[in-house]
Amino acid sequence: MSVKPELYDMIRKPIITEKATMASEAGAVVFEVSVDSTKPQIKEAVETLFNVKVKAVNTVLTKGKVKRFRGNLGKRRDVKKAYVTLVEGNTIDVTTGL
Template structure:
């Protein structure tokens, strides 16, 4: 597997919410990442894919909720989010797509 494909396995998709938009004002971008990805992997992937310098990576894991759909009990998947703070002068426009 090529190095570029590994980077795309680490970063799943950008998250565009009200909270993520507020974080972008502080030069940060929010991504959904693989649940087993660690901070150095996330930093390398963002720098390789977008060509920017990463200052810091903060992660959070949101546990999946138990839900009922058509009478069947189920559980949503756990989601890991990465708040990637970029160095001054660097920017990522997540609205254009990868």
């Protein structure tokens, strides 16, 4: 079974923060995803790439802040995070690469 390349573009990287670690104790994994991806697309991508069953997907869209750099105004990029809850018994080890 070949994996579609756009699935790798959709899920950018895992997010490893204190809050994400607390979510992993509840069976959830946090990923940074592309801004235009939808919940069903994220679910399909995670199930295909990691061979796990996904229970639910919750997303958070963080707008980029306006910051000043060397006197000029600039804007950070928008970031979309996906909290992927896995079915009991499934795990994803985010410390290893794909």
